[in-house]
Amino acid sequence: MTPLRRLLAVIGAGLLFGVLAALVKGHHDGVRDTIGNLSTPWLLIAFAAGLHVRSLPRGAALGLAATLTALLGFYVVVAVTADDGHLAHVLRENRRWLFSGLLSGPVLGAFGAWLNRRAGDLRFAVTAVVGLLLVLEPIVIVSARVVPGWREVIHWHLSPGVYAAEAALGLFMLVLAWRRTR
Known part of the structure; x- marks a missing residue:
């Protein structure tokens, strides 16, 4: 291209x-x-x-x-x-x-x-990166709700189920990446 x-x-x-x-x-x-x-x-x-x-x-x-x-x-x-x-x-x-x-x-x-x-195996690397990003966002969101001073960063009304689904999808992708290395 x-x-x-x-x-x-x-x-x-x-x-x-x-x-x-x-x-x-x-x-x-x-x-x-x-x-x-x-x-x-x-x-x-x-x-x-x-x-x-x-x-x-x-x-x-x-x-x-x-x-x-x-x-x-x-x-x-x-x-x-x-x-x-x-x-x-x-x-x-x-x-x-x-x-x-x-x-x-x-x-x-x-x-x-x-x-x-x-990356030697680009598919593995991309799957792992995507999985990590999907898992890390809910952690950041929870941290923003708990850590003093961070609450102002996250000001909209959140639906926790969406973040739980995002984390689950991220974990699934990390498992896929891990299985690919075996």
Whole structure:
């Protein structure tokens, strides 16, 4: 695949992911809100983009492109469906997540490229990384609810069952990765 086609595919996939995530989330509390606010899929969009190259700078660039287009798609849909089309207001209110994406996109994209270059068994490595991310997010969420001062970071209403399912899926993937090494 040519670099331009790869970039266009990453941008298209990121945009599609962002739009679908916003539509799943909706603008109410509950299970859909919790699913729409899961962090792991946002990290994986950049990680997956980086897996398509072996160069760390290219992986970082693709991870950033995937993350920014996903965030743009997400917030455009949120602005249209929940905020009467006021995109500037939605972006201003969510600048914490935009800035987080400026960091996480390149880091996870570069990590995907590094893994593509270094992993002896890429399928095992990807399965293990995805499993770890799925398991770690619920741990971070529980920590944010318990550790003093962190509660302000997690301010929406959460559905614990979604995080339990996420952790179970992560454990399943880790078992798959472990079994692959045997």
